[in-house]
Amino acid sequence: xxxVNIILASVVVLFGIAFMLLGxxxxxxxxxxxxxxxxxxxxxxxxxxQGLGAVGKGLKSLDxxxxxxxxxxxxxxxxxxxxxxLRNTQDENNRLxxxxxxxxxxxxxxxxxxxxxxxxxxWWNSVVINRGFEDGVDDGxxxxxxxxxISDQGLVGKIMTASKNDSAxxxxxxxxxxxxxxxxxxxEKGIVSGIRVQEGGKPELxxxxxxxHADLKPxxxxxxEGVGAVxxxxxxxxxVKSFKSRExxxxxxxxxxxxxxxxxxxxxxxxxx
Amino acid sequence: xxxxxxxxALVVAIFLSFAIEPFISPIASAEGARVYLMPVFFCxxxxxxxxxxxxxxxxxxxxxxxxxxxxIVHHATEAIDSDTLxxxxxxxxxxxxxxxxxxxxxxxxxxxxxxxxxxxxxxLPALLSxxxxxxxxxIQFVIITMHRFTQDGLFWSETVAWRIVAPGxxxxxxxxxxxxxxxxxxxxxxxxxRPERDF
Numbered sequence: 001x002x003x004v005n006i007i008l009a010s011v012v013v014l015f016g017i018a019f020m021l022l023g024x025x026x027x028x029x030x031x032x033x034x035x036x037x038x039x040x041x042x043x044x045x046x047x048x049x050q051g052l053g054a055v056g057k058g059l060k061s062l063d064x065x066x067x068x069x070x071x072x073x074x075x076x077x078x079x080x081x082x083x084x085x086l087r088n089t090q091d092e093n094n095r096l097x098x099x100x101x102x103x104x105x106x107x108x109x110x111x112x113x114x115x116x117x118x119x120x121x122x123w124w125n126s127v128v129i130n131r132g133f134e135d136g137v138d139d140g141x142x143x144x145x146x147x148x149x150i151s152d153q154g155l156v157g158k159i160m161t162a163s164k165n166d167s168a169x170x171x172x173x174x175x176x177x178x179x180x181x182x183x184x185x186x187x188e189k190g191i192v193s194g195i196r197v198q199e200g201g202k203p204e205l206x207x208x209x210x211x212x213h214a215d216l217k218p219x220x221x222x223x224x225e226g227v228g229a230v231x232x233x234x235x236x237x238x239x240v241k242s243f244k245s246r247e248x249x250x251x252x253x254x255x256x257x258x259x260x261x262x263x264x265x266x267x268x269x270x271x272x273x
Numbered sequence: 274x275x276x277x278x279x280x281x282a283l284v285v286a287i288f289l290s291f292a293i294e295p296f297i298s299p300i301a302s303a304e305g306a307r308v309y310l311m312p313v314f315f316c317x318x319x320x321x322x323x324x325x326x327x328x329x330x331x332x333x334x335x336x337x338x339x340x341x342x343x344x345i346v347h348h349a350t351e352a353i354d355s356d357t358l359x360x361x362x363x364x365x366x367x368x369x370x371x372x373x374x375x376x377x378x379x380x381x382x383x384x385x386x387x388x389x390x391x392x393x394x395x396x397l398p399a400l401l402s403x404x405x406x407x408x409x410x411x412i413q414f415v416i417i418t419m420h421r422f423t424q425d426g427l428f429w430s431e432t433v434a435w436r437i438v439a440p441g442x443x444x445x446x447x448x449x450x451x452x453x454x455x456x457x458x459x460x461x462x463x464x465x466x467r468p469e470r471d472f
Contacts, residue, residue: 002324009324012332015370016335016370016373017370019339019369019373020368024363027365030340031341034336045293118295120294120295120307123414128295176346197428199304199432
C-alpha cells in the first residue's frame, strides 16, 4: 500500500473517531446542517409524491365541490360552537381546580405542520415534518423540553431534532419514546412505549407497570398523564386491546389512536394559550 | 479526469440516494424491510475506483448514514420553576461516526477485489454490496440491542432476520443493474479506443 494512501486512510479514521466523540448537542448541530442540506430535496420529493398520489383523486365536478363546501362550512360552524362551549367548560374547570389548589390546565398553542417523509430507517420509528426552529419548534436544546406532536386523532410523538425548516419527530411507536399514561375510568397508571420491531400490520404499543390484577377491558381509552414534563396531560394515546398479568405487574397492549401510515397533517404543541 | 467525473457522479448519487430512500415504501411482503440505495453506489464505486476516491465515498456515506437518522434519546426532565422545564440529559443511541469506520473497512475489502472486478468479475460488487448492507443493519441492531438490554434478554425474531437479509438481496440486485448500465455506458464512450486497464 502506498504511503499516501495510508496517510489518507488515517485521516478518515481520525474523522470517524472525532465524530464518535462528539457530544449530543454537537452531533445534533451537525444533524441540523445535514437536514438543512437535504431539506430542498425532501420537500421536492414530498411535493412530487403528493402530486402523483393526487392524480385522478382531485378531479371533482362543480356540484361536488359546492356540496363539499356546504358540508365543511356547516361542520366548521358546529366545531366553532363546540370549541366555545369547551372553552367555557375549561375556564370553569380551571376555576374549580384553582379552588382545590390544583395546577390549572391550559388550552394548547398549536403549530400546524405536514409530514415530509416517514420512517427512513429499519430500527427506529420517526417522521420528518416541515416546521423547524424558525417556526418556533423546540427539540429541548433551546432550554425547554422537546415539544409534543399530535394529530386530530391523538398523540403522535415528540420532537427529536429541529433544524431551521424541518424537524425529526420520534413516534410513540418507537421503543425509546416512553409516555406516562392512565386508563380511562380506572386508577390504573403505567408507562406506554413502542415495540422494537413491529411485526407486520398495524403497530401496537405496550403499557407496562400496571397493577397485576388490573380490570382492563378492550376498548378502554388510554390518555397521557402529564408526568415527566414532555407530554401534556389528557392527550389520547389509544385504546386497550388486551391485558395480561405478569409475575410482578400487568401489561396491556394498546392500539394507537393515530394511523401512522396515513397521517399527514400534524400539530406541534408549542405551549399554553 | 474520467475518474474524477465518476467519483463526482457517485458522490452526487450517494447524496441523492439519501434523499430518495425515505420515499420508497417498506416492502410489506418482506416484513417491512427497506430498500437502501446508498450501499449500491458505494460498493460499486469502491470496487472500480482507486483508493483515495473510495475514501471520499466512505467519508460521505458514513457521515450521511449516521447523521440522517441520528436517534436522540431523552433521559429525564427537571423543573426549574413552575413554568420552566429543562431537559437534563439526552444521548445518541448509536455513536455518530462509526459508519465512517465501517465503510472504510468494507471499502478496503472492495479495493482488495478491485483487480478482479476490472478483469470482468461483474458479480463481486453485487456480492459485496449485499454483505455491506446486511452487516451494517446487523451491527446497528446489535448495538441497539446491547443498549436496550432488558430483563427480556436478547431480542430476535423472523422479522429482524427479514429486515437484515432482504435489503442486502435487493442491494445486490440493484448493484447488478448498475454494473450492466456502467458497462453499456463504458462501451458507448470507448468505441474504437479501448485503453489498457491499469491495475
